Amino acid sequence: MHSDPGPYDALLLVSFGGPEKPEDVVPFLENVTRGRGIPRERLVEVGEHYFEFGGRSPINDQNRELLAAIREDFAGAGLDLPVYWGNRNWDPYLTDALAQMAADGITRAACLVTSAYSSYSGCRQYRENLAEASAAVEGAPRLDRLRHYFNHPGFLTSMVDSTLAALAELRDTEREDAHLVFVTHSIPIAMDDASGPQGGAYVAQHRSVMQEIVERVRLETGHRHAHELVYCSRSGAPHVPWLEPDVNDHLARLAAKGSVPVVVVPIGFVSDHMEVVYDLDTEAAATAEKLGLSFVRAATAGIDPRFVAMVRDLLLERAAAERGEDVTRAAEGSLPACWDVCAAGCCANARGPVPALGGLD
Numbered sequence: 001m002h003s004d005p006g007p008y009d010a011l012l013l014v015s016f017g018g019p020e021k022p023e024d025v026v027p028f029l030e031n032v033t034r035g036r037g038i039p040r041e042r043l044v045e046v047g048e049h050y051f052e053f054g055g056r057s058p059i060n061d062q063n064r065e066l067l068a069a070i071r072e073d074f075a076g077a078g079l080d081l082p083v084y085w086g087n088r089n090w091d092p093y094l095t096d097a098l099a100q101m102a103a104d105g106i107t108r109a110a111c112l113v114t115s116a117y118s119s120y121s122g123c124r125q126y127r128e129n130l131a132e133a134s135a136a137v138e139g140a141p142r143l144d145r146l147r148h149y150f151n152h153p154g155f156l157t158s159m160v161d162s163t164l165a166a167l168a169e170l171r172d173t174e175r176e177d178a179h180l181v182f183v184t185h186s187i188p189i190a191m192d193d194a195s196g197p198q199g200g201a202y203v204a205q206h207r208s209v210m211q212e213i214v215e216r217v218r219l220e221t222g223h224r225h226a227h228e229l230v231y232c233s234r235s236g237a238p239h240v241p242w243l244e245p246d247v248n249d250h251l252a253r254l255a256a257k258g259s260v261p262v263v264v265v266p267i268g269f270v271s272d273h274m275e276v277v278y279d280l281d282t283e284a285a286a287t288a289e290k291l292g293l294s295f296v297r298a299a300t301a302g303i304d305p306r307f308v309a310m311v312r313d314l315l316l317e318r319a320a321a322e323r324g325e326d327v328t329r330a331a332e333g334s335l336p337a338c339w340d341v342c343a344a345g346c347c348a349n350a351r352g353p354v355p356a357l358g359g360l361d
Contacts, residue, residue: 003079005319010082010101010109011311012143013067014094014126017087018057018274024090025050028057031089035351046235049278060090062271062302063114069303070311077312084109086133088126094133102139109141110315111358114270116150117184118201118338120191123148124347127356134357144322145358146314148338150205150267151212151331154310158301159209159267160216166263166298167221174261174294179226179254180217181247182210183284184268185275186231189241190350197343203229203243205335209267212333225263232279247280248287261294271302 019028025047026040033043050057063085071083082104086097101109111130115122127145134140149155167175184206195202210229218224230250231243245253247264254260264284266276280297288295301307313330318340320327329337342359353361 003077003316005079005081005315007108007322008081008110008144008315008319010084010106010141011070011315012097012101012109012111013063013070013083013085013114014111014130015063015085015087015114016059016273017090018059019050019090020056020060022051022055025055028090049282050274052282053274053277057274058277059271059273062273065303066114066271066308069308073305073308073312079312082106088129094129095136098133098137098140101141102137106141109143110318111143111145112311112314113145116148116155116270117205117268118148118196118347119187120194120347120349121187122202123342124349124356124359127342127358128349128354130357131355135355143357144318144340146318147340148205149310149314150209151333151335151337152310152314153330153332154306154313155270155301156209156212156332158304158307159265159298160213162299163213163217163263163265164220166265166296167217169296170261170263170294176223178261178263179228180214181250181262181264182206182213182227182229183232183247183264183266183280184229186234186243186246188236189243192243194348194350197339197346206267208333208335213265213267232284233275247284251284251287251291251293255291255293259292261296262288263296263298265298266300269300270307271300276300
């Protein structure tokens with residue numbers, strides 16, 4: 001692929017954000033849940049798992065590592081492009097990042113969102129955040145969101161290898177019987193129904209990733225493992241249906257059939273978010289121990305060099321497309337490469353239309 005980044009003169013890393021000290025936790029959760037009417041006492045209760053880790057989410061440190069890795073990758077490839085970082089819910093905020101970009105004379109930037117899949121919370125809400133931040137910053141650069149990358153080989157291959165590495169941690173006598181438990185963040189069923197241009201994209205994309213990993217593990221090992229897509233981190237009202245089964249419920253069902261070894265593969269997360277280190281490494285691991293199940297958790301993509309190089313590939317792909325050139329879009333599995341510009345109504349906001357960048361509405 002051509003190494004010309006034009007028309008882009010910067011990359012903006014867009015992420016969720018997280019608290020970095022105990023006094024940040026409740027204000028951070030207030031940002032996350034703004035408009036939902038959740039009482040402060042409930043937020044303090046929800047914040048307990050942050051306090052177990054010193055009041056510090058790992059996500060900002062992971063974004064700093066990814067930022068450094070992207071800059072190193074760009075430099076190694078001879079790509080002279082500044083990389084900025086802005087969050088939805090905590091410092092550094094998107095408005096601050098855009099203000100700095102405007103001050104630096106940036107006119108047009110490609111945005112990589114640290115969410116690989118289609119859904120309101122994983123796509124359109126970020127597009128709304130970008131629109132809101134752009135409107136608040138005089139002289140803000142034009143922003144284009146890079147496409148979803150759940151099926152890009154840079155992400156998929158790193159997850160295949162981490163699954164193989166996790167299987168290798170099991171005892172020889174356990175490995176062949178291991179169940180692969182693919183985990184992502186639960187969302188309301190209505191949100192999945194509205195995800196993507198035709199609906200149902202969130203689950204469909206995860207299932208495509210799961211099946212591709214299972215098949216490539218089979219090609220590597222000669223064994224097709226039993227597997228399932230499950231969910232973690234449900235946070236909604238009890239009467240609202242969310243995607244199920246929960247990972248802990250799934251482990252209990254497996255244990256009821258016998259003491260099977262499990263490899264948990266967090267395909268819904270690009271790095272070790274709080275949902276990974278708490279919901280999986282802490283809660284699910286404790287559930288498995290209680291049930292007598294051998295438990296290994298596969299690594300996330302993090303700063304795997306192939307995942308980092310994917311960022312450059314996505315940027316140069318979109319740059320070439322914006323220049324009107326023919327591009328080959330890398331994608332693996334049962335689904336095609338995703339779109340650059342979201343269709344009208346894609347991942348709709350259940351509360352009603354809100355201005356968003358990077359789409360036809």
